[in-house]
Amino acid sequence: MRILNYIMFRHMNAEELKSRTRKFAIDVILFLRTIKYNDEMKVVKNQLIKSSTSIAANYRAVCRARSNNEFYAKLCIVVEETDESELWLDLINETQECDKQRLTLLMKECGELISLFSKSKKTMSDKLFPKP
Numbered sequence: 245m246r247i248l249n250y251i252m253f254r255h256m257n258a259e260e261l262k263s264r265t266r267k268f269a270i271d272v273i274l275f276l277r278t279i280k281y282n283d284e285m286k287v288v289k290n291q292l293i294k295s296s297t298s299i300a301a302n303y304r305a306v307c308r309a310r311s312n313n314e315f316y317a318k319l320c321i322v323v324e325e326t327d328e329s330e331l332w333l334d335l336i337n338e339t340q341e342c343d344k345q346r347l348t349l350l351m352k353e354c355g356e357l358i359s360l361f362s363k364s365k366k367t368m369s370d371k372l373f374p375k376p
Contacts, residue, residue, distance in 0.1 A: 258307050261303060261360070262300070262303060262304060262307065264357070265299050265300040265303045265357065266300045268296060268299065268300070268350075268353055268354070268357065269296045269297045269299065269300045271349075271350060271353075272292060272293065272296040272297075272329070272350060273293060273296075273297075275342075275343070275346055275347065275350060276289045276292065276293065278342060278343060278346075279336065279340055279342055280340070280341075284339075285336075285340065288332055288335055288336060291328070291332050292329060292332035292333065292336070295325045295326075295328040295329040295332065296325075296329045298321070298325040299322055299325045299326050299329065299357065302318055302321045302322045302325060303318075303322050303361075305318045306318040306319050306322060312368070312371070312372055313372070315368065316365070316368045316369065316372055319361065319364060319365050319368060320365060322361050323358070323361045323362055323365050326354060326357050326358045326361055327358060329354050330351065330354045330355065330358060333347065333350055333351050333354060334351070337351065
């Protein structure tokens with residue numbers, strides 16, 4: 245069975261998810277252009293750009309995995325980076341005056357991505373490490 249069969253999500257194939265993670269990264273970058281610059285936000289913006297673009301890059305690596313173990317390892321990175329992105333978005337929400345509607349949409353998408361990737365990680369974990 246091909247590895248990518250494990251990552252199929254309700255009505256969503258790997259190409260659709262690649263596109264979705266790429267769009268999330270772009271939306272984050274465009275949103276951050278609207279945030280007022282200061283020394284503190286420089287750090288948050290950098291971290292959020294790194295984590296959100298890493299989701300897309302590492303999901304592409306998941307799709308190219310050469311083994312189940314590599315697939316699982318890359319998927320774990322995707323889950324971590326998505327969770328980290330959620331933290332940075334939350335910090336912006338708590339500390340910045342910004343387009344809250346746009347931020348809410350980003351936070352919603354991030355939460356949905358975490359849910360999707362976490363479910364896939366659990367499925368793969370159960371296949372790789374079955375409980376006796």
